[in-house]
Amino acid sequence: MPDSGDVQAVRGANQGDSQVRVYAVAPRENADPDEIVDGFLEAMTSDDPGFATARKYLTNEAARTWKPEQSITVLTTAPNRDLADRNADPDNQGRSYPLSGRKIATVxxxxxxxxxSPAAYLQSIHVVQQPSGNGKxxxxxxxSLPPGLVLGEADFLRNYRSVNKYYFASGQDWVVADPVYIRQRxxxxxxxxxxxxxxxxxxxxxxxxxxPAVDSSFPSGAELRKGVTTLTPDDQSTLKVPLxxxxxxxxxxxxxxxxxxLLFTLRDLTSVNAEQVELQGSKGQSLCRLGKGQATDEFAPVRNAERDENPYFVDEHHKLMMLVGAGKEARxxxxxxPGPLGKGTLRLGSVAVDRGETRAAGVGESGRDLFVxxxxxxxxxxxxxxxxKAVKPTDRLSAPSWDGRGNLWIADRDPAAPQLWMVPDGTGDPVRVRAPWLTDDARIESLRVSADGVRIALVVSRxxxxxxxxxxxxxxTSGDEPVVSVLDLKPAAPRMESVTAVxxxxxxxxxxxxxxxxGVQQxxxxxxxxxxxATSVLPGLNGVTSVAAPYKGSVPLIADSGNDGIVRLVPGTNWQPVVKTGTSPVYPG
Incomplete structure (x- = not known):
């Protein structure tokens, strides 16, 4: 139970059940302006074809120019419709209804x-009188209305779902996920x-x-053939895509x-069991076919993703240890x-294991040196x-991280010279990463680079x-020297006041x-x-200082929970202790 904080009134909201459907209702005859505004706000949450019913609440000109597909504004709850502001229309030609709420996202x-970060949303809807359809x-x-759709979070999650599109890392042969939202139905x-x-x-x-960091193999202007609205695999599990x-x-x-x-993109759609894709040209001719297994073998960012990954940690003697069968046994x-980081003499403070589980990078106990x-x-x-060169151990090197290409990433938190570094193949000369946002008041607390090497998650204090x-x-490449930059930082958890680990x-x-x-730590x-x-929150755990997840979800999460040591979370259960004393739990990466 919380033991501090103010009591706040909250509006109830469902959790966006995707099985619930809202059917729009047309305005009744002689409806008052309050009903018109409320009916329109409700109709925006429906699946009505072309939003035809919602447009019946608009004047002819507004119905013609309203483009619900151009944007979505997501509020914490459905927009509040306040009483009409008569002063907003001194000529008394209509009524203006303020809309308010807390904006949390746009699409x-x-x-x-x-x-x-939740911020005040203030817009308005204006209504006027026009001749009725029968002219009597x-x-x-x-x-007049806000652009696009305005939805509460529950309605947004009921109507839309996240999927990953996939493109190739620039100049490379592995794919990168690009999340977007599409309609559920x-x-x-x-x-x-x-x-x-x-x-x-x-x-x-x-x-x-x-x-700026990816390429698409589809030629410019390539589209689905005109009139295609449904794509379904045939009885051989082949999805034919006409272009x-x-x-x-x-x-x-x-x-x-x-x-x-296409094959990587369709993996997120559980309703599609496409074992292969056939691309077709404008006259129905077959351009090529590719199977799911071929795509994974040739273009996945982690080529050996089918095998289970092993978790690792640093024990009380500052040695690298591997958990054996962590997904099967209670203890x-x-x-x-083997090697200097485990059975050898080096004492570690933090560690990272490469994706192939053949090498490890360790930061020494003092935080000063990086070894591979x-x-x-x-x-x-x-x-x-x-x-x-930092004086304080806490200002020295962060925990390292490997991308799927064998490159090693690490931050030097020295206040006198903060730097982000990339070590090519884990053994080359360190490359100073250009990070124009890494100024004197910014500090990288920790980092994790994606398997594709195109995105990096950073816990930044400022x-x-x-x-x-x-x-x-x-x-x-500038001359013979590689130039690596981390640009355009964007918030990934703006509703969290503070972030400890990722x-x-x-x-x-x-x-x-x-x-x-x-709130409390979650x-x-x-x-x-x-x-x-709504289903993304995991079971609570106190005092977590670090967390590690596998690339695929078949093995458990592991975390450092302070007094409880290294713990794991098998899907469908609660956290379980695994090792009493240990720090820096990691999976390969």
Whole structure:
């Protein structure tokens, strides 16, 4: 139970059950202006084709110019409709109704979700009288309204769902997730089913934030063939995707990459059991086919993702240990790894294991030095790859992190010279990462880089606030030197007042430890675009300082819970103690 904080009145809201449907009701004859406004706000939450019923609440001109598909404004609850403000229309030609609420996100025309710290939302709806349809009187209709749709969070989650589109990392052969929101059911404007909406969103190209770091193999102007609103796999589990003439002349390899983007994108749609994709040209001719297994083998950011990952931690003797069978036994046995970081003499403060589980990077107990060594064979300790000059141990190196290409990332938190570093292949000369936002008042507390190496999750403290930010990784070559930048930081958990720890939990999902304003510490799943759902909160756990999640969800989460040591969370259960004393729990990555 909370033992502090103010008592606040809250409005009840359902949790956005996707099985509930709202059917719009047309305005009744001689409806008063209050009914017109309330009926329109309700009609916006429906699946009515073309929002035809909602448009009946508008004047002819407003109905013609209103574009519900251009944006969505998401509020914590349905918008409050206040009493009409008579002073807003001194000529008494109509009535203005203030709308208020707490805005938490927007969705743009490219389906990209942008979260905000809850902020006041103030707009208005204006109604006027116009001649009725039979010409015998007048009726109230809306002639001015906010752009797009305005929905409470529950209605938004009932009508929309998150899916990942996939594009290729710039100049590379592995894919990167790009989360967007589509309608749960048929889209009222395009009349497309969810599969077709998702394919159309993929063809439209990446969201603005991700676009500078990824490529699409679809040629410019490629679209679904005109009139396609439904896509369904045939009895051989093949999804045939008919494209327009822009795709007719694509070569065999670009076509395979196009098919791979489709296969990865469709994985999030559980209603689609597509084992392969066939792309078709403008006249129905087959352009290419690709199977799900081929796409995974050739283009996945983690090529060995089918095997179970092992969790690791640093024990009370500052040695790297591996948990054996952590998903099966109540008290998992531990095994000291070979090499300088395990059975050797080096004493560790934090650690990261590469995706192939053959090497580990360790920061020494003092936080000053970064070492990399094998964890499969015995060898002599190599010299430190990187060294911090900071005076205080807490100002030195952060815990390291590996991307799926074998590159190692780490932050030096020295107040005199804060830096973000990338070590190519874990053994090359460290590359100073360009981070223009890393000024004197910003400090990287911890970092985790995605498997695709295109996005990086950063816990950043600035001015007393500790927030979770997602940065975009861009790579260039200047002469013979690689240039790596982390740009355009965006908040990933704006509703959390402070963030303690973060871990990637798959291609585009994070596990975050933090607190909302006036709340207690919680652990929850978030999408990288900052969106969440009512089912994303995990069982509570006190004093969590770090958390680690596997790339796939078949093995448990692990965390450092202070007095309870290393604990795990098997799906469907509560947290269980595994090792009494230990720190820095990690999965490969």
């Amino acid at each position: 743009d025309a490219r389906h990209a979700y942008q979260p905000f 009187g007048k009726e109230w209709r809306i002639d 048929q889209d009222p404007v395009t009349r497309m089913d969810p599969v077709t909406q998702t394919v159309r969103a993929l063809l439209e190209g990446p969201t603005d934030w991700l676009k 327009n003439g822009k795709a007719d002349l694509v070569g065999a390899e670009p076509c395979r990459r196009m098919a791979a983007q 998992a046995p531990v095994e000291q790894v 060594s094998s964890i499969t064979t015995e060898e002599e300790p190599a010299p430190a790859i990187l060294r911090s 001015g007393g606030d500790t927030t979770l930010q997602i940065g975009r990784v861009q790579r260039q 871990s990637w939990a798959g291609p585009s999902r994070l596990v975050v430890v933090g607190k909302e304003a006036g 652990i929850r799943y978030l999408q990288t675009d900052g969106s969440t759902s």
